Amino acid sequence: xxxxxxxxxxxxxxxxxxxxxxxxxxxxxxxxxxxxxxxxxxxxxxxxxxxxxxxxxxxxxxxxxxxxxxxxxxxxxxxxxxxxxxxxxxxxxxxxxxxxxxxxxxxxxxxxxxxxxxxxxxxxxxxxxxxxxxxxxxxxxxxxxxxxxxxxxxxxxxxxxxxxxxxxxxxxxxxxxxxxxxxxxxxxxxxxxxxxxxxxxxxxxxxxxxxxxxxxxxxxxxxxxxxxx
Ligand SMILES: [Zn+2]
Numbered sequence: 439x440x441x442x443x444x445x446x447x448x449x450x451x452x453x454x455x456x457x458x459x460x461x462x463x464x465x466x467x468x469x470x471x472x473x474x475x476x477x478x479x480x481x482x483x484x485x486x487x488x489x490x491x492x493x494x495x496x497x498x499x500x501x502x503x504x505x506x507x508x509x510x511x512x513x514x515x516x517x518x519x520x521x522x523x524x525x526x527x528x529x530x531x532x533x534x535x536x537x538x539x540x541x542x543x544x545x546x547x548x549x550x551x552x553x554x555x556x557x558x559x560x561x562x563x564x565x566x567x568x569x570x571x572x573x574x575x576x577x578x579x580x581x582x583x584x585x586x587x588x589x590x591x592x593x594x595x596x597x598x599x600x601x602x603x604x605x606x607x608x609x610x611x612x613x614x615x616x617x618x619x620x621x622x623x624x625x626x627x628x629x630x631x632x633x634x635x636x637x638x639x640x641x642x643x644x645x646x647x648x649x650x651x652x653x654x655x656x657x658x659x660x661x662x663x664x665x666x667x
Contacts, residue, residue, distance in 0.1 A: 446609055449574075450634050450647035452508075452617070452627040454515070460506030460643040464519060467495040467545055476571060480593035485571055485624040487516040494519075494566045497546040504560055506644020516625070518569070521562040527640050533633060535617035536567045569627055573615035574607045576622030581605035583623075584660060595622040602626075603661040604651045626653075 455461065472488035496519065498505060499512065507524040511517035519542050520528075528536060542564040548554060576583070576595065582603035589595045607620055607628075616633040619626060634647050656662055 447612065448631050448634075449607055449612075449628050449650045450631075451650055451653040452629050452633075453646040453648065454508065454510050455506070455644045455646050457501075458506070458644060459502045460504055461501035462498055462505035462509050462644070463501070463512045463515075464496040464498050464509055464517075464544075465512045466490060466517060467497055468493065478591060478594035478596060479572075481591035483591060483594060483596055485594050485596045486619075487514070487625075489568070490517045490566060492540060494540050494542040495545050496542055496564075497548065498544050498561075499548050499550075500559065501550055505562065507562070507642040508645045509564070514625075518567050519564040520567055521564060523562060523640070524642055525565045525567075527636070527642075531636055533616040533636060535570050535573065535615035535629075535633075537570065538567045539565045542566050569617050569619055570615055571619045571624055572621055573613045573618035574620045574628070575611035576620050577606045577608040578622065582661070584658075593621060594624065596624050599623065599655075601658055601660045602653060602655040604653060606651060 454463070471491055473491050475484045475488050476486045477483065478485050498509075507521040509519050520536070525539055544561060544564065546554070547559060547561070572593075583605055584600040584602075586598055586600055589597050602623075605623065616630045616636075618628055620628055628650060629647065636642075637645055637647065654661060
């Protein structure tokens with residue numbers, strides 16, 4: 439039996455389910471002041487966007503019928519808010535890796551075409567959260583990631599990427615966090631199998647879970663043959 443390989447834990451990239459019944463995104467209302475971005479504990483290099491500060495006030499853009507449990511900010515999706523339902527269930531389940539849970543005030547809701555929406559939309563309470571960095575290390579040899587250059591720092595490996603065509607985490611490097619940004623891919627939100635089961639069990643909405651091995655981010659079209667899509 440001990441010659442049988444252990445199944446490696448599966449990981450998924452967390453994203454928003456665009457076009458769904460629960461599709462929504464948000465913009466921050468006050469955004470003049472931001473805290474400094476997170477920095478690598480080893481090299482001190484920047485490993486993310488500048489951090490959102492209170493008051494956590496947002497304008498919601500509702501693209502579906504009702505807003506989902508997991509919403510990302512417009513554009514790069516750097517900021518994150520989650521519903522009270524998700525927040526309560528996350529803590530009750532003893533999951534780890536999301537931090538903050540600061541109350542968010544939704545000051546305005548707009549529809550698809552920028553029109554103001556009436557208050558008849560069932561609006562959950564939302565909480566601002568951030569994800570931990572450094573819980574696991576990308577296995578470069580078993581991943582397909584275009585790098586613009588070599589790493590300066592072997593801890594954060596925050597050299598950037600020009601494209602991703604599936605990636606794998608180094609066996610044994612994971613510390614058990616359920617939501618995190620891995621060393622080597624800061625800004626990419628990865629979740630555990632436990633988190634994936636949690637999403638299904640609670641029927642949480644507006645989340646996609648893509649196995650990391652099948653995750654494609656290809657802004658330069660380097661992994662896809664020249665075609666319409
Ligand atoms: Zn570093």
